[in-house]
Amino acid sequence: VTGDHVLVVGHPYIDVWEAVKPSSVGIDAWPVVPRGQDWKTGVCRALGWPQNTGAAWQHILSKVRSYKDLEPQLLGR
Numbered sequence: 001v002t003g004d005h006v007l008v009v010g011h012p013y014i015d016v017w018e019a020v021k022p023s024s025v026g027i028d029a030w031p032v033v034p035r036g037q038d039w040k041t042g043v044c045r046a047l048g049w050p051q052n053t054g055a056a057w058q059h060i061l062s063k064v065r066s067y068k069d070l071e072p073q074l075l076g077r
Contacts, residue, residue, distance in 0.1 A: 011074050014039050017060055019074035024063045 013019045014033075017040065022029050033042030040053040049056055067075060 013071075013074065016074075017043065017057065019071045020060055020064055021069055021071060024069040025060055026063070 011019060018030050027047065031043055031046035033039045033046065040056065041051055043049075044051045044053065044056050049059075063069065
């Protein structure tokens with residue numbers, strides 16, 4: 001990196017799962033997972049889903065039909 005200024009951009013989410021609006025997945029909110037625990041596994045556990053993160057992602061992804069299903073903070077980055 002050269003120069004006097006560096007801009008690092010990203011998104012404010014723990015994981016891209018969290019950028020999917022909870023209502024799109026049929027939940028009120030993404031669960032809070034205690035620090036130090038695997039977030040995806042903790043989400044599955046808290047929601048009563050099988051602890052298969054690959055299957056959970058496929059389920060979440062199947063609910064996203066358009067950009068309206070995503071949080072605006074992800075899209076504005």
